[in-house]
Amino acid sequence: MSTDCRLYLITPPVLDDLAAFGRDLAAALDGGDVAALQIRLKDAPDDVIAAAVETLSPIARARGVAVILNDRPDLAARLGCDGAHIGQDDMPYAQARKLMGPNAMIGVTCHDSRHLAMEAAEAGADYVAFGAFFPTTTKDAPTTADPEILSIWQEVMETPCVAIGGITADNAAALATAGADFLAVSAGVWKHPGGPAAGVAALNTAIAEGLAARAS
Numbered sequence: 001m002s003t004d005c006r007l008y009l010i011t012p013p014v015l016d017d018l019a020a021f022g023r024d025l026a027a028a029l030d031g032g033d034v035a036a037l038q039i040r041l042k043d044a045p046d047d048v049i050a051a052a053v054e055t056l057s058p059i060a061r062a063r064g065v066a067v068i069l070n071d072r073p074d075l076a077a078r079l080g081c082d083g084a085h086i087g088q089d090d091m092p093y094a095q096a097r098k099l100m101g102p103n104a105m106i107g108v109t110c111h112d113s114r115h116l117a118m119e120a121a122e123a124g125a126d127y128v129a130f131g132a133f134f135p136t137t138t139k140d141a142p143t144t145a146d147p148e149i150l151s152i153w154q155e156v157m158e159t160p161c162v163a164i165g166g167i168t169a170d171n172a173a174a175l176a177t178a179g180a181d182f183l184a185v186s187a188g189v190w191k192h193p194g195g196p197a198a199g200v201a202a203l204n205t206a207i208a209e210g211l212a213a214r215a216s
Contacts, residue, residue: 031197032204040070121159132165147178154179169202176210
């Protein structure tokens with residue numbers, strides 16, 4: 001079983017002021033360990049997505065944070081992102097890999113299905129995402145996942161797993177204990193009462209507590 005768990009940050013669904021959000025992002029990433037930033041702007045025009053990638057990528061990369069674009073491997077490849085995340089209703093993994101090349105990071109949403117996750121892992125996905133674990137207002141979650149799926153996955157598969165859906169500092173520890181390699185968080189950071197930096201710090205504390213429990 002993996003002995004590590006890291007934060008996987010997702011942008012808010014809408015970015016009205018890119019410059020202001022860039023400052024929030026810098027503060028968040030300076031608040032503690034973050035492995036990746038997913039730029040997730042559902043149904044936004046290509047030029048809006050491109051502007052977000054161009055503004056936010058340097059902020060993330062300056063801090064060693066990978067930049068992943070949601071849903072659009074075609075744009076991710078064109079804009080030079082580190083990877084793409086695809087859902088079950090997006091293009092097939094094989095097509096995404098062809099577009100993005102052998103070195104890009106490609107993750108696949110697998111809801112609460114080990115079968116979908118195994119198919120993605122066997123195809124070569126770099127990670128699989130399970131969720132939603134908790135109620136979420138960030139997106140419409142079609143499924144609810146049980147933390148046990150993370151433990152079972154860790155016992156039988158080596159492909160990293162991401163937990164997503166309603167994760168905050170108050171509930172993150174249990175998912176780290178269960179076996180998540182990454183915790184994907186949006187509102188738990190951006191809407192944290194103490195601000196984004198405090199949100200990241202609190203989540204890192206919760207992850208550390210969860211990992212300590214996993215090791216004991």
